[in-house]
Amino acid sequence: MPQQEPSSAPAEPRAASVEIRTAARAALIPTVRAVASDLAARADFDLDAISDLRMAVDEACATLVGLAEPGSSLRCTFDVHDERIDVAAQVLTGADATLPTDSFGWRVLQTLADQVAVETGAVDGGRPALTIRLHKLAGPAL
């Protein structure tokens, strides 16, 4: 099972925070989306919301893995709150990587998640990174 570290959750003491890191490879995304699905189920999410979160996390990860530096990692953090899960998925990228926001997949992601945002910036001593943050509410939102 994912490691739960409630003591280290930064912002909200009640949020359970789960972080997983995999090689940035498409073949490992099923693992990440399974974790997302599992967390949503345990947080008593609506069945449609579980399905939506699983798809949204898959989409975010698939998009990022396609832009990741060869041999780098995909890092996903899940913050489980009472009524929502916040997800941050991050990869290291090349200097000029941009995330396509006009694709079918991106529109699907926007539909599935209650909120989506992209962040670019440097991490780990200046290495460029892309982060997708999404929020999913526990109840039916569509």
Next chain:
Amino acid sequence: MVDSHGSRHDTYRSGPEGSPSRPRRCARPSSVVRPHTEVIPLPGSAPAEPSRDDGAPDQDLLVDLGVAVSSPRAGLTVLTVRGEVDALTAPRLATALDELMSGPDDHRVALDLQGVTFLASSGLGVLIDTARRAARDDRTLVVVATARAVLRPLEVTGSAQLFTVVPDLTAIPGP
């Protein structure tokens, strides 16, 4: 698990990813089995199953999709899909659908997705392309689906209307 017939269709037969029926795969990070490796253990060093050489870059993980063509009655061709349709497996579905749609156009074609346990936008894209092609050819693409894993993505994206969705094969209307 490859069965005695060499068929790969059973590999995803049961349930959602991470279900206990797939214990040898790494769908759940297990601190019990591999306590000293990375967070997500890579099973490449201990392949549990042979992998088909299709040139995919991730041969060490089982990512195959079960696809099979059958003709349960005259004038009807069915493509049965099992597994998870995501960015990795969607090309296999696209190839199979391309072959299906290239068949004799007096045949009704159906896509049996009852064994599909996950459908990503990449898979949806393939289905939508096929539905549009069918419409251009004046054919009907029937989709057999009952599970949320398929129906929800179709519903959320508004693409259910592109298909004739039925609950089982016997509900497919005759030619």
